[in-house]
Amino acid sequence: MIDQALAYARKNAPAFLDDLKALVRIPSISTLPENRADMLRTAEWLADHLRRLGFDRVSILPTAKHPVVYAEWLKAGSRKPTLLFYGHYDVQPPDPLPLWKTPPFEPTIVGENMFARGASDMKGQLIAFLKALESITRTGSLPVNLKIMLEGEEEVGSPSLRAFMGEHKDLLACTYCLNGDGGIQAPDVPSITYTLRGLAYFEVRVHGPAGDLHSGEFGGAVENPANVLCRVIAGMHDRQGRVTLPGFYDQVRPLSKKERAEGKHALRTDAWWLEHTGAPALGGGEGGYTPTERATARPTLDVNGLLSGFTGEGSKTVLPSMAMVKFSMRLVPDQDPAAILRSLGRYLEAHMPPSVTWELIEHASSRPAIVERDSGAVRTASLALEQVWGKKPIFTRQGGSIPVVGLVQEILGVDSLLLGFGLPDDNLHAPNEKLHLPNFRRGVETFIRFLHLAGSST
Amino acid sequence: MIDQALAYARKNAPAFLDDLKALVRIPSISTLPENRADMLRTAEWLADHLRRLGFDRVSILPTAKHPVVYAEWLKAGSRKPTLLFYGHYDVQPPDPLPLWKTPPFEPTIVGENMFARGASDMKGQLIAFLKALESITRTGSLPVNLKIMLEGEEEVGSPSLRAFMGEHKDLLACTYCLNGDGGIQAPDVPSITYTLRGLAYFEVRVHGPAGDLHSGEFGGAVENPANVLCRVIAGMHDRQGRVTLPGFYDQVRPLSKKERAEGKHALRTDAWWLEHTGAPALGGGEGGYTPTERATARPTLDVNGLLSGFTGEGSKTVLPSMAMVKFSMRLVPDQDPAAILRSLGRYLEAHMPPSVTWELIEHASSRPAIVERDSGAVRTASLALEQVWGKKPIFTRQGGSIPVVGLVQEILGVDSLLLGFGLPDDNLHAPNEKLHLPNFRRGVETFIRFLHLAGSST
Numbered sequence: 053m054i055d056q057a058l059a060y061a062r063k064n065a066p067a068f069l070d071d072l073k074a075l076v077r078i079p080s081i082s083t084l085p086e087n088r089a090d091m092l093r094t095a096e097w098l099a100d101h102l103r104r105l106g107f108d109r110v111s112i113l114p115t116a117k118h119p120v121v122y123a124e125w126l127k128a129g130s131r132k133p134t135l136l137f138y139g140h141y142d143v144q145p146p147d148p149l150p151l152w153k154t155p156p157f158e159p160t161i162v163g164e165n166m167f168a169r170g171a172s173d174m175k176g177q178l179i180a181f182l183k184a185l186e187s188i189t190r191t192g193s194l195p196v197n198l199k200i201m202l203e204g205e206e207e208v209g210s211p212s213l214r215a216f217m218g219e220h221k222d223l224l225a226c227t228y229c230l231n232g233d234g235g236i237q238a239p240d241v242p243s244i245t246y247t248l249r250g251l252a253y254f255e256v257r258v259h260g261p262a263g264d265l266h267s268g269e270f271g272g273a274v275e276n277p278a279n280v281l282c283r284v285i286a287g288m289h290d291r292q293g294r295v296t297l298p299g300f301y302d303q304v305r306p307l308s309k310k311e312r313a314e315g316k317h318a319l320r321t322d323a324w325w326l327e328h329t330g331a332p333a334l335g336g337g338e339g340g341y342t343p344t345e346r347a348t349a350r351p352t353l354d355v356n357g358l359l360s361g362f363t364g365e366g367s368k369t370v371l372p373s374m375a376m377v378k379f380s381m382r383l384v385p386d387q388d389p390a391a392i393l394r395s396l397g398r399y400l401e402a403h404m405p406p407s408v409t410w411e412l413i414e415h416a417s418s419r420p421a422i423v424e425r426d427s428g429a430v431r432t433a434s435l436a437l438e439q440v441w442g443k444k445p446i447f448t449r450q451g452g453s454i455p456v457v458g459l460v461q462e463i464l465g466v467d468s469l470l471l472g473f474g475l476p477d478d479n480l481h482a483p484n485e486k487l488h489l490p491n492f493r494r495g496v497e498t499f500i501r502f503l504h505l506a507g508s509s510t
Numbered sequence: 511m512i513d514q515a516l517a518y519a520r521k522n523a524p525a526f527l528d529d530l531k532a533l534v535r536i537p538s539i540s541t542l543p544e545n546r547a548d549m550l551r552t553a554e555w556l557a558d559h560l561r562r563l564g565f566d567r568v569s570i571l572p573t574a575k576h577p578v579v580y581a582e583w584l585k586a587g588s589r590k591p592t593l594l595f596y597g598h599y600d601v602q603p604p605d606p607l608p609l610w611k612t613p614p615f616e617p618t619i620v621g622e623n624m625f626a627r628g629a630s631d632m633k634g635q636l637i638a639f640l641k642a643l644e645s646i647t648r649t650g651s652l653p654v655n656l657k658i659m660l661e662g663e664e665e666v667g668s669p670s671l672r673a674f675m676g677e678h679k680d681l682l683a684c685t686y687c688l689n690g691d692g693g694i695q696a697p698d699v700p701s702i703t704y705t706l707r708g709l710a711y712f713e714v715r716v717h718g719p720a721g722d723l724h725s726g727e728f729g730g731a732v733e734n735p736a737n738v739l740c741r742v743i744a745g746m747h748d749r750q751g752r753v754t755l756p757g758f759y760d761q762v763r764p765l766s767k768k769e770r771a772e773g774k775h776a777l778r779t780d781a782w783w784l785e786h787t788g789a790p791a792l793g794g795g796e797g798g799y800t801p802t803e804r805a806t807a808r809p810t811l812d813v814n815g816l817l818s819g820f821t822g823e824g825s826k827t828v829l830p831s832m833a834m835v836k837f838s839m840r841l842v843p844d845q846d847p848a849a850i851l852r853s854l855g856r857y858l859e860a861h862m863p864p865s866v867t868w869e870l871i872e873h874a875s876s877r878p879a880i881v882e883r884d885s886g887a888v889r890t891a892s893l894a895l896e897q898v899w900g901k902k903p904i905f906t907r908q909g910g911s912i913p914v915v916g917l918v919q920e921i922l923g924v925d926s927l928l929l930g931f932g933l934p935d936d937n938l939h940a941p942n943e944k945l946h947l948p949n950f951r952r953g954v955e956t957f958i959r960f961l962h963l964a965g966s967s968t
Binding site for chain 1: 709719724725726727728732736738740741744787792794795796802808819820826828830834836840867873874908909
């Protein structure tokens with residue numbers, strides 16, 4: 053049965069590409085009001101596609117802004133897992149237009165790549181998955197139960213998703229989530245992202261004198277809230293670059309020997325970090341870890357913004373009445389944003405002098421995510437990738453957070469498996485976005501094999 | 511001769527007040543283009559007044575913006591000192607107008623006070639001096655040589671004064687400068703300001719990655735310039751609130767036992783500082799000194815401005831490429847801004863990590879000023895004040911800098927004696943500025959006695 057599905061996919065590769073081109077031609081830019089009709093047209097195109105694949109309850113469900121496309125196929129039986137596929141059908145705006153070498157919404161194939169906005173992020177991944185479904189359903193039957201949720205607001209921060217998922221919690225219930233909005237390390241390096249960092253984002257405002265004062269008349273007599281702010285922020289790290297908040301590392305899972313050894317062969321060398329950041333030199337950060345480990349497997353505390361007093365040209369001798377910092381911690385498994393907030397509060401209470409008042413504002417928080425490497429989902433994905441690429445995938449940690457992974461955990465109570473085939477040089481969110489076509493074909497094949505394995509592994 | 515001058519002043523007090531009212535009625539607001547004609551009218555009014563007093567070389571000398579009124583009387587002979595009187599004829603704008611209880615440019619007497627913009631800062635002081643000259647010249651002859659320089663840009667930071675003084679260096683040569691733009695501590699507390707703090711104002715820009723980075727993908731891998739900035743600024747103070755820059759205190763004149771004892775009886779109590787700053791509590795600053803000592807007799811280092819990354823509403827997970835701080839040191843005798851700059855450079859070189867680049871910009875500097883308390887000028891002023899008030903003046907230090915004092919020192923190579931009669935509650939630069947009329951009359955008398963004593967003490 054799998055051989056027939058794979059043969060179908062190979063035979064129909066040109067038609068798959070045509071459908072991808074058709075989808076890419078619709079400029080589904082979620083942030084621009086003038087593309088609202090295109091957004092709806094894209095949702096309808098996808099719903100129509102799912103209907104033709106034999107999916108049930110295909111619907112375009114409203115949210116406060118752009119609708120969610122939902123469909124399900126639950127005929128595999130209750131002994132089979134139910135996967136929830138997450139994807140998004142919106143794209144980034146193409147600006148700056150003059151930097152595009154080909155029209156952003158007219159897919160253009162050059163060599164092994166197809167250039168277009170959304171080609172990789174993530175219409176290519178979406179079509180790869182739909183065409184895997186087509187290959188399976190045209191030659192047999194889906195071996196797992198499947199729910200599909202495609203949102204239209206990922207590129208604007210998914211503002212409606214929490215409310216939508218809360219409202220449709222029962223509809224979306226599943227064994228785990230298959231998130232197709234991912235990538236691999238290089239065309240010849242299959243990989244699985246198994247952890248994401250969480251986030252705890254704060255703002256602190258330190259208030260000193262009632263109004264700005266003349267720094268000559270008053271400097272020295274009263275506390276300067278900007279000096280206090282610098283001292284309190286500086287005190288959050290020790291000389292080894294470790295965060296000093298009480299208990300900050302208590303819940304951190306140490307990197308295993310195996311993980312550290314894998315890291316030695318990772319693609320993100322020191323040279324890679326220097327090239328991709330333009331930093332004058334590496335350094336800073338927590339001692340004893342490589343830059344890649346620090347950016348993916350270790351928690352951090354970064355200042356995101358500072359504002360106080362006079363910031364114009366030249367000089368003004370002001371003793372500011374207020375100083376503000378925005379800063380955030382990236383959290384790793386199993387740190388808990390609520391515990392971090394409590395720890396920060398204790399630190400601030402201990403370190404803010406009585407000569408100032410202060411406010412602590414929590415702006416955002418998300419839990420770190422991990423898919424256990426020895427879980428069924430990861431083993432299945434690993435095997436599927438190995439069958440297609442002919443080599444075992446590497447396991448990677450991602451430094452950023454993916455909000456939907458946190459929402460799925462929070463609202464549906466399940467983990468997410470990230471499985472997509474975008475490449476680091478696909479120019480996501482930038483001019484000349486591209487899709488690597490051999491990877492697209494391998495993606496279709498990987499999804500076919502993955503679904504097959506997922507259906508037989510229980 | 512002095513008795514006749516004093517009698518003249520008492521007899522003509524109502525006429526003096528009329529002239530003050532006439533001068534105050536001209537809205538000489540230096541910052542507003544629409545008052546340019548008023549500025550010139552004020553300069554002409556003063557020049558005319560000086561001509562009628564018998565002054566020579568009375569001139570309205572151009573600068574890049576508002577002219578300087580100059581006049582001289584050099585007939586006391588070469589054995590007598592030559593004083594340069596400094597004053598300014600411009601005033602602050604009256605905004606916010608709705609808060610004025612009387613029209614700002616229609617002098618209104620209520621009880622012992624006359625309300626008007628410029629009444630105290632410094633047309634009242636200017637007229638007091640001119641009327642002292644009138645009282646002396648109408649009843650005898652000036653006992654000292656006198657040059658008068660009245661600028662029109664003090665309230666906008668004296669931008670033309672350096673060039674003007676450089677150009678007219680020989681014309682302005684003098685024994686010392688008598689600066690009339692000062693005040694005393696309270697109506698019944700005559701005082702002499704004998705030190706001013708200097709200033710060394712800097713900006714430091716710390717550069718990390720080439721552009722702003724995503725704090726999730728890159729946080730931990732590369733140094734965050736805003737974290738570095740906080741650490742470097744925080745490191746400029748130790749736990750005792752002392753500045754850590756190498757050699758920072760080497761040239762600081764310690765407070766003498768006498769000065770510290772005088773401070774115990776000063777009017778600026780802890781309650782005064784709390785009331786006048788609105789700070790939640792006193793604290794911070796250099797240990798072992800009172801707030802008044804810290805604000806006037808000890809050097810300080812205050813952050814004046816901070817800017818980095820995202821400062822809008824909400825959150826943005828940015829690892830900023832740059833962080834900026836403006837900060838300044840207030841210097842006390844005998845600290846040298848040039849030495850401070852070198853010390854700061856050494857500190858930054860030692861504490862900035864190689865993972866960032868940085869720039870140091872010097873925005874402004876002025877030397878601290880001191881008039882020796884046992885100098886002839888101070889003894890003369892002290893005696894004059896005592897004769898008028900019936901009590902010895904107290905000696906005070908001022909926390910701010912007065913740029914013209916630095917310019918006089920730098921260009922003419924002489925000290926400045928601050929002698930004026932404004933009060934701390936005169937609402938300078940604020941609505942309902944006022945002049946305390948008994949103090950105005952005592953000011954006339956003090957200037958008469960001072961000039962008399964200055965002419966006889968050599």
